[in-house]
Amino acid sequence: MLHRLAVATALAGALALSAGVPFASALSPAPPQAAADTLEVATFAGGCFWCVEEAFDQVQGVSATVSGYTGGRVEEPTYGQVSSGGTGHVEAVNVFFDPDMVSFEEILATFWHNVDPTDDGGQFCDRGEQYRSAIFVRNERQRSLAEASKRELEATRSFPIVTEILPAITFWPAEDYHQDYYRKNPVRYRFYKFNCGRKARLEEVWGEAAVH
Numbered sequence: 529m530l531h532r533l534a535v536a537t538a539l540a541g542a543l544a545l546s547a548g549v550p551f552a553s554a555l556s557p558a559p560p561q562a563a564a565d566t567l568e569v570a571t572f573a574g575g576c577f578w579c580v581e582e583a584f585d586q587v588q589g590v591s592a593t594v595s596g597y598t599g600g601r602v603e604e605p606t607y608g609q610v611s612s613g614g615t616g617h618v619e620a621v622n623v624f625f626d627p628d629m630v631s632f633e634e635i636l637a638t639f640w641h642n643v644d645p646t647d648d649g650g651q652f653c654d655r656g657e658q659y660r661s662a663i664f665v666r667n668e669r670q671r672s673l674a675e676a677s678k679r680e681l682e683a684t685r686s687f688p689i690v691t692e693i694l695p696a697i698t699f700w701p702a703e704d705y706h707q708d709y710y711r712k713n714p715v716r717y718r719f720y721k722f723n724c725g726r727k728a729r730l731e732e733v734w735g736e737a738a739v740h
């Protein structure tokens with residue numbers, strides 16, 4: 529994102545989060561240990577991870593969100609490497625949620641209504657493969673539900689859905705500076721989000737169902 533502030537390189541000792549492994553990292557907020565076994569993890573890419581975090585933090589039943597990078601070829605990637613493109617990573621968010629409070633289907637609905645699923649060149653003002661939308665599934669149940677939700681959208685909407693559904697691989701938490709950015713830097717965040725045109729495009733695609 530050329531218009532976003534430059535950030536420091538990744539903190540030493542960033543913990544790689546492998547698919548299906550409960551999250552624990554000093555770099556990012558994590559659910560209480562006592563509740564960790566009851567939570568499910570969903571991983572989404574939807575352009576700027578600051579905005580994806582904000583959208584999911586509003587969902588009742590979501591315990592924590594963690595920004596990071598996944599889908600690429602480089603170990604322990606930095607923001608500078610990913611945002612420049614060429615590593616294969618996307619900006620992504622791990623969403624920790626209580627399935628007794630919110631279903632995976634509802635989590636999927638929040639994701640769809642927070643992205644432009646017709647855009648295969650990035651999201652909103654952020655261009656390049658590192659900002660494309662994707663759902664990273666961790667098991668066959670998640671895959672089945674994600675594919676069903678995509679088919680339903682394709683059947684009920686007049687636009688093509690280009691968002692990919694991919695197997696989850698190693699998730700690298702982003703630098704601490706990026707975690708909860710919208711809370712830490714509200715003025716700068718709102719300025720970025722408005723100028724990126726995210727809200728306007730989401731309302732154009734989804735109408736009143738848009739999540740932003």
